[in-house]
Amino acid sequence: MSAISPDWIAVDWGTSKLRVYAMTRGGEALQTRTSDQGMATLTPDMYEPTLRALIADWTLPTPCTVIACGMLGSRQGWQEAPYRSAPCQAITRAPVRVQNCSADLAVWLVPGVKQNEPADVMRGEETQIAGFLALDPDWDGVICLPGTHSKWVHVSAGEIVSFRTFMTGELFAVLSQNTVLRHSLGGPDWDDSAFEAALSKTLSRPENLTSALFSLRAADLLHGQSKGSANAQLSGALIGAELAAAKPYWLGQRVVIIGDDRLCDLYDFALMRQGLKPERSDAGAITLAGLSAAYTSL
Incomplete structure (x- = not known):
């Protein structure tokens, strides 16, 4: 060597x-x-x-x-x-x-x-x-950096113009490990349709977020909801709330997503459902x- x-x-x-x-x-x-x-x-x-x-x-x-x-x-x-x-x-x-x-x-x-x-x-x-x-x-537009603390950054003429941070990843970790939801989450299972449904509901009605979160526990207790569905719904709800708040950054904008591939896939999917065609790097x-x-x- x-x-x-x-x-x-x-x-x-x-x-x-x-x-x-x-x-x-x-x-x-x-x-x-x-x-x-x-x-x-x-x-x-x-x-x-x-x-x-x-x-x-x-x-x-x-x-x-x-x-x-x-x-x-x-x-x-x-x-x-x-x-x-x-x-x-x-x-x-x-x-x-x-x-x-x-x-x-x-x-x-x-x-x-x-x-x-x-x-x-x-x-x-x-x-x-x-x-x-x-x-x-x-390149001019908005850079989305999903992660523990997701960033939405407006850049123009080589400058960082403004940005906002969302604790989406950290909230997922805290909620899934340190709240009552921990009993209903976990494992590698995933449900794409459940993610999409939760994303759509929370993006359109972000004020219902905390109620939607407790429903994950109730659905487990009452209906035996799978952990895969609960995992996807929690992620969808949190990303939906983030997109609702970050709407001034992405609506009608050119967007590039940068970060972990799996996480970027979720944001890519979410933004495409809003009519965008995000780029990746x-x-x-x-x-x-x-x-x-x-x-x-x-």
Whole structure:
């Protein structure tokens, strides 16, 4: 096996996952490594040792430039990288250098983006947006990033104009694991028709969401409703409520969806039912493109 000798290192460090890429100056990833040592498991003094352990057998230049995005730049992370204020250019020109780091590593953090009214923030997604626009610089429209905290982002002329965040993924996890609904959910089963029905009902009448949620438990108790149907209905109801609130972002707009394939499939299906034809983009490729854009800006 040949030795890995990157020109620089790209890092995507989120709350639960760490991804590290050995990069060439031309933006090619020579090797990728992943770890479960996300921000939630670390204290500030653990970031450098964790990174070094993951790349210990790589041959690095001295000093080695590291460009990192994600939650390690939060107040609770390695070092805070202050938010930029929207509207702002999607591709950051001012990454923040980590101060408490050994001299042979020059670690730069991509700042997140904040919105003062309504109050909102993002960390990590701004790099995906930057990467998407680096690959398609003339694109204008709305970027949907489904996930634990789903984002709807209006971009125009290379700028992040405005955005809204929805706790849809986190609500699904909390409701399915820590409420009475946990007795009626679970397993890998899925019911497409149940998802579509719940999506339609909640999108048209989002004020009925909490009542619809309890009906999932009642249908189990009274009718023995399958867990597959309940799983799909919970997802459909929550995504329907999100789409209802995000309607000013997607109605009549050009939309691209970026994220986990399975989750993106659900949003794609939901938006197509509203008459849209959303585009798709590969999350991994655009994250690297965004980190590469930050690297070339140094």
